[in-house]
Amino acid sequence: MSELKCALAESCECPLDVLKDLKEDLARYLIQEKGYSPEDIRFDVPLVVEVANKRLEARIDLVVSVDGRPGMCIRCHPTSVVSRERGAMAAARLLCPDHVLPFAVQTNGVEYSILDCVNKKVVGHRREDLPSREELKKRLEKLVKLPPKRRPIEEKILYFYEGLG
Numbered sequence: 001m002s003e004l005k006c007a008l009a010e011s012c013e014c015p016l017d018v019l020k021d022l023k024e025d026l027a028r029y030l031i032q033e034k035g036y037s038p039e040d041i042r043f044d045v046p047l048v049v050e051v052a053n054k055r056l057e058a059r060i061d062l063v064v065s066v067d068g069r070p071g072m073c074i075r076c077h078p079t080s081v082v083s084r085e086r087g088a089m090a091a092a093r094l095l096c097p098d099h100v101l102p103f104a105v106q107t108n109g110v111e112y113s114i115l116d117c118v119n120k121k122v123v124g125h126r127r128e129d130l131p132s133r134e135e136l137k138k139r140l141e142k143l144v145k146l147p148p149k150r151r152p153i154e155e156k157i158l159y160f161y162e163g164l165g
Contacts, residue, residue: 058162094155
């Protein structure tokens with residue numbers, strides 16, 4: 001599984017080692033249990049937002065795609081999952097300029113919040129509830145664009161959760 005390396009974690013020490021293991025474990029699970037291929041999963045994807053002339057570079061721990069089209073972002077943090085749900089959803093709504101990612105996931109490795117980013121609701125609380133490749137492929141057939149007036153709001157939400165939270 002050497003293709004499942006986390007480049008960011010290799011350049012840092014202690015705090016990210018826990019996240020590296022979690023991210024690699026999630027990627028393995030997605031491949032072995034949910035039908036994704038290693039090429040469907042990207043680690044530590046940057047997402048840049050600007051709020052009030054302040055630039056923030058957030059990182060999305062895993063971005064899961066089907067046929068090259070991003071459909072799910074997974075954010076990992078060792079603390080409370082529920083308190084970080086909205087930040088994960090904002091990231092999924094901002095990542096692609098042409099569509100809202102159907103799913104965002106916030107996890108600490110034990111607890112999961114699986115969010116439907118189009119309907120803005122929680123759809124699962126267990127790792128087993130993560131969408132399969134086929135489920136994600138079906139959701140990506142019906143893309144939804146983020147309304148332009150909504151973008152600055154989502155940027156502020158992400159900025160708050162990443163920069164201040």
